Amino acid sequence: xxxxxxxxLHHPSLQPNALGYTRRDYEGAMSTMCAGCGHDSISAxxxxxxxxxxxxxxxxxxxxxxxxxxxxxxxxxxxxxxxNSVHGRMPSVLTGASLANRDLIYLGVSGDGDSASIGxxxxxxxxxxxxxxxxxxxxxxxxxxxKGQFSATADAGSRSKAxxxxxxxxxDLAALALQMGATFVGRGFSGxxxxxxxxxxxxxxHGGTAFIDVISPCVTFNNHSGSTKSYDYVREHNxxxxxxxxxxGRNEITTEYAPxxxxxxxxxxxSILRLRKLHDSYSPTDRIAAISHIAxxxxxxxxxxxxxxxxxQPRTIHDHLGTVKVPLNQLGESALCPDNAALTGINASxx
Amino acid sequence: MKPTDIRNPDYFHKVVDxxxxxxxxxxxxxYIRLIAAGRYDDAYMINxxxxxxxxxxxxxxDRPCEPACRRGRVEExxxxxxxxxxxxxxxxxxxxxxxPKTPGKKNGKRVACIGGGPASLTVARDLLPLGYSVxxxxxxxxxxxxxxxxxxxxRLPEAVIDEEVGYILGMGVETRFGVWVNSLKEILVEGYxxxxxxxxxxxxxxxxxxxxxxxxxxxxxxxxxxxxxxxxHVTKISxxxxxxxxxxxAMDCCRSSKRLGGEDVRVxxxxxxxxxxxxxxxxxxxxxxxxxxxNFLVPKEFTHDKGCLTGVLFEKVRAEVDAKGRRNxxxxxxxxxxxxxxxxxxxxxxxxxxxxxxxxxxxxFDDLGMPVLNQATLQSTLPRVFFGGDSALxxxxxxxxxxxxxxxxxxxxxxxxxxxxxxxxxxxVKVLSQKMGIHEWSYDNGITMDLRxxxxxxxxxxxxxxxxxxxxxxxxxxxxxxxxxxxxNCDVQTVFADKACIExxxxxxxxxxxxxxxxxxxxxxxxxxxxxxxxxxxxxxLYVSGLLKTGRIMVKDEDVCLHCGMCAERCPTGAWDMQKIxxxxxxxxxx
Numbered sequence: 047x048x049x050x051x052x053x054x055l056h057h058p059s060l061q062p063n064a065l066g067y068t069r070r071d072y073e074g075a076m077s078t079m080c081a082g083c084g085h086d087s088i089s090a091x092x093x094x095x096x097x098x099x100x101x102x103x104x105x106x107x108x109x110x111x112x113x114x115x116x117x118x119x120x121x122x123x124x125x126x127x128x129x130n131s132v133h134g135r136m137p138s139v140l141t142g143a144s145l146a147n148r149d150l151i152y153l154g155v156s157g158d159g160d161s162a163s164i165g166x167x168x169x170x171x172x173x174x175x176x177x178x179x180x181x182x183x184x185x186x187x188x189x190x191x192x193k194g195q196f197s198a199t200a201d202a203g204s205r206s207k208a209x210x211x212x213x214x215x216x217x218d219l220a221a222l223a224l225q226m227g228a229t230f231v232g233r234g235f236s237g238x239x240x241x242x243x244x245x246x247x248x249x250x251x252h253g254g255t256a257f258i259d260v261i262s263p264c265v266t267f268n269n270h271s272g273s274t275k276s277y278d279y280v281r282e283h284n285x286x287x288x289x290x291x292x293x294x295g296r297n298e299i300t301t302e303y304a305p306x307x308x309x310x311x312x313x314x315x316x317s318i319l320r321l322r323k324l325h326d327s328y329s330p331t332d333r334i335a336a337i338s339h340i341a342x343x344x345x346x347x348x349x350x351x352x353x354x355x356x357x358x359q360p361r362t363i364h365d366h367l368g369t370v371k372v373p374l375n376q377l378g379e380s381a382l383c384p385d386n387a388a389l390t391g392i393n394a395s396x397x
Numbered sequence: 398m399k400p401t402d403i404r405n406p407d408y409f410h411k412v413v414d415x416x417x418x419x420x421x422x423x424x425x426x427x428y429i430r431l432i433a434a435g436r437y438d439d440a441y442m443i444n445x446x447x448x449x450x451x452x453x454x455x456x457x458x459d460r461p462c463e464p465a466c467r468r469g470r471v472e473e474x475x476x477x478x479x480x481x482x483x484x485x486x487x488x489x490x491x492x493x494x495x496x497p498k499t500p501g502k503k504n505g506k507r508v509a510c511i512g513g514g515p516a517s518l519t520v521a522r523d524l525l526p527l528g529y530s531v532x533x534x535x536x537x538x539x540x541x542x543x544x545x546x547x548x549x550x551x552r553l554p555e556a557v558i559d560e561e562v563g564y565i566l567g568m569g570v571e572t573r574f575g576v577w578v579n580s581l582k583e584i585l586v587e588g589y590x591x592x593x594x595x596x597x598x599x600x601x602x603x604x605x606x607x608x609x610x611x612x613x614x615x616x617x618x619x620x621x622x623x624x625x626x627x628x629x630h631v632t633k634i635s636x637x638x639x640x641x642x643x644x645x646x647a648m649d650c651c652r653s654s655k656r657l658g659g660e661d662v663r664v665x666x667x668x669x670x671x672x673x674x675x676x677x678x679x680x681x682x683x684x685x686x687x688x689x690x691x692n693f694l695v696p697k698e699f700t701h702d703k704g705c706l707t708g709v710l711f712e713k714v715r716a717e718v719d720a721k722g723r724r725n726x727x728x729x730x731x732x733x734x735x736x737x738x739x740x741x742x743x744x745x746x747x748x749x750x751x752x753x754x755x756x757x758x759x760x761x762f763d764d765l766g767m768p769v770l771n772q773a774t775l776q777s778t779l780p781r782v783f784f785g786g787d788s789a790l791x792x793x794x795x796x797x798x799x800x801x802x803x804x805x806x807x808x809x810x811x812x813x814x815x816x817x818x819x820x821x822x823x824x825x826v827k828v829l830s831q832k833m834g835i836h837e838w839s840y841d842n843g844i845t846m847d848l849r850x851x852x853x854x855x856x857x858x859x860x861x862x863x864x865x866x867x868x869x870x871x872x873x874x875x876x877x878x879x880x881x882x883x884x885x886n887c888d889v890q891t892v893f894a895d896k897a898c899i900e901x902x903x904x905x906x907x908x909x910x911x912x913x914x915x916x917x918x919x920x921x922x923x924x925x926x927x928x929x930x931x932x933x934x935x936x937x938x939l940y941v942s943g944l945l946k947t948g949r950i951m952v953k954d955e956d957v958c959l960h961c962g963m964c965a966e967r968c969p970t971g972a973w974d975m976q977k978i979x980x981x982x983x984x985x986x987x988x
Contacts, residue, residue, distance in 0.1 A: 048836050048907075048963060048966040048967070049836055050836075050842065050843050050961075050963075052907065052909050052963065053844035053846075053909045053959055053961055053963075054844075054846055054909075055471045055472060055844060055846075055909060055910065055959060056471070056909060056910060056911075057471075057910045057911045057912070057930040057957055058470065058471065058957065059930055059931055059933065060911070060930070070909075080969065081835075081903060081966060081967045081968060081969045082899070082901045082903045082967065082968065082969025082970070083901075083903070083969075084901065086903060086906055086907070086967070087901065087902045087903070087906055089906070090902070090905075090906035236901075236902070237900060237901060237902060239902065263901070265899075265901065265969040269899070269969075277899050277900065277901060278899075278946070281946075281947060
């Protein structure tokens with residue numbers, strides 16, 4: 047961390063995007079994370095993705111719970127809406143916000159403690175309800191704020207910095223998200239932005255419940271030889287499934303690839319995800335195959351990363367509930383407070 | 398690419414653009430920090446050791462450091478380095494005790510310096526503390542050379558010259574002032590172990606046009622006229638004055654004219670405004686004083702009425718680029734322009750002149766009449782004669798003269814010790830980590846957004862009322878502090894340790910100017926194109942690490958690094974460190 051603010055001066059070649067904003071305009075306050083924290087790299091990836099997608103910062107709402115990861119929304123998108131909620135309760139607060147104003151882009155930022163321990167129930171229900179959001183878990187396998195106890199995502203058999211061995215089995219949030227019905231599930235690594243930034247762009251364009259588990263080494267408590275979430279371990283055991291080329295519109299120059307190595311997935315907003323497959327037999331549109339592939343690889347000690355699953359026709363909470371398309375803050379008093387006749391009508395329909 | 402060899406002092410020296418660009422390699426950021434700390438004496442002494450004339454140069458330097466300044470590449474204007482130098486000179490206390498002492502016991506070697514200007518005085522200063530007996534010979538009655546004779550007093554007060562020339566003369570120079578040297582042979586006969594020629598470029602170029610002879614009484618050569626003004630022989634000028642030429646001498650001539658009674662003073666230049674040789678700030682100052690600059694006019698004739706000058710006739714031209722890419726001035730075909738005037742100052746260039754050096758001494762001259770010198774040692778073909786300053790490699794400026802004189806002094810010292818002149822002493826390098834705590838540094842790494850501060854100037858009416866009223870007032874301490882804070886401290890270097898790096902990307906993410914990349918190795922040209930931000934400034938090096946754990950390399954483009962230390966603050970393993978690399982080029986006797 048630094049005490050000083052990042053200098054405003056920038057590289058002379060810094061380019062504005064279609065909205066006229068440079069990447070620097072998507073930054074936030076100065077980070078207070080430990081130096082070298084993976085979370086800072088994730089923040090940088092979010093900044094990069096939002097800049098590349100020409101997202102208007104004021105149309106984004108960042109919500110988080112409690113923990114190191116949940117502090118980070120302060121450190122990116124400084125001109126967006128933000129809400130730092132109760133521990134583990136980000137999904138329900140975000141769900142409420144999304145119901146009230148479906149026009150905003152919702153970004154939920156959480157950690158392994160916030161989502162896999164105290165908020166596990168909230169996490170599962172947000173996934174199964176189809177809340178329209180990008181849900182990022184910054185997963186380091188430890189409780190960093192309380193000095194490095196194992197979290198629920200720590201692998202059984204891994205060692206803490208203090209020397210203890212974790213006997214409990216780990217929760218794989220990506221596998222859980224798949225089981226719960228999330229329509230976009232990916233896994234990234236904070237130390238590989240070439241993979242993470244396109245993954246985030248794809249998630250932002252998904253339009254349904256997009257979950258990304260990002261392994262993010264805790265340099266202070268979990269970056270040692272006994273850890274399975276250290277920079278070295280993740281790099282050695284990373285089994286990347288695919289690389290995403292993100293394409294806006296159809297008419298793009300196509301590059302030559304070996305037959306069968308490309309999968310194109312059209313997104314609901316008209317953009318296309320092109321996946322360069324790194325693993326031949328893997329299909330990212332088959333939920334059941336994804337679940338078993340992750341389990342198989344996990345048994346071999348590999349960490350599967352990349353786009354694990356995507357449903358190109360996601361159904362969302364708004365489809366399920368038939369919510370009104372207009373944000374509540376734009377509805378007039380008569381629409382928000384229907385008269386007595388409307389109430390009578392509803393009551394009558396229920397008799 | 399090959400990993401960067403940071404043990405080569407030139408690598409980090411080049412990153413300190415200002416110091417690298419300074420002919421004398423003055424450690425600029427070091428003295429700017431001292432000014433910010435209010436340690437004016439220390440700042441002055443750093444300057445004095447490098448460039449010998451801080452007070453003089455702080456007012457008159459051509460400042461090659463400023464166009465090189467890194468700040469100018471990320472913001473509109475460079476740091477006002479030159480005027481900060483003046484601050485050190487203005488606010489210092491008595492520094493006499495800190496000047497090097499001349500040893501009581503001489504080493505028995507005698508050196509003669511011909512000319513009393515900046516080059517000769519620098520040689521004297523470098524050699525006296527080593528025990529040499531140095532004699533400086535000059536036709537003028539005081540030391541200083543062109544500093545005293547050509548630079549108008551409203552830019553450089555006499556007291557500043559007296560002080561800084563005095564420091565050197567006070568070290569025990571034997572002076573022979575008021576003695577015009579007419580023969581090198583006569584000097585050599587005196588048996589000096591070495592002779593240094595620092596006679597400058599004393600001859601102003603002539604404008605041989607029709608009417609020049611007839612109207613001679615009203616046409617003056619710029620540098621001669623400036624000397625007459627400097628020594629008080631000329632105290633006024635006619636109302637209508639035309640200055641021919643577009644260099645700094647022309648600017649001094651026109652501004653002096655304006656102070657000596659000239660009302661309609663104008664500068665007329667052959668070339669376009671942007672191509673003029675004068676420094677941009679000197680042009681600005683002239684125009685600020687109400688002096689118009691007319692461009693693309695080539696003088697054809699001095700018009701006169703029976704020897705009484707009536708004006709100058711000009712041909713209108715325009716610039717045209719020929720097939721070889723050279724700019725040529727071609728007539729536009731428009732009617733000639735006649736400008737009326739009462740006096741003309743010709744400031745169209747300076748030349749070297751060596752009529753006093755006999756051609757049968759074994760000292761060779763080239764086709765252009767310049768002495769044949771070894772460029773590295775400045776030794777002439779007559780082994781014990783050395784050159785420096787304008788007389789060596791043609792007219793440049795004071796700071797170049799000082800730098801060459803340092804080099805010549807090294808050569809003279811080695812020559813007198815019968816050592817190999819080509820073995821030049823290596824620079825002195827001091828490396829010091831600036832780390833004080835987790836995010837504390839022993840330099841101020843905050844980057845100010847202040848734009849360049851203007852130097853306060855004398856109110857224009859008062860400035861024009863006297864040739865001796867100094868126009869620039871200099872920064873006050875508050876302004877100096879604010880301007881000093883604009884310096885990026887480029888000598889505090891980002892030093893990378895491959896082995897400690899865990900490739901967490903922390904430095905890449907925090908760098909405000911996107912200069913760090915972790916990527917696959919490649920050829921430099923190709924690599925420059927695929928960095929976090931393209932490295933388009935080929936004059937700036939890439940700092941390349943060895944192979945890292947993931948098989949990638951770290952590449953840092955030095956071009957616009959702010960030296961803010963954010964990379965080192967974000968580094969969890971100390972792979973980045975901010976280290977001050979203080980480089981002092983060696984002078985005579987410091988090998």
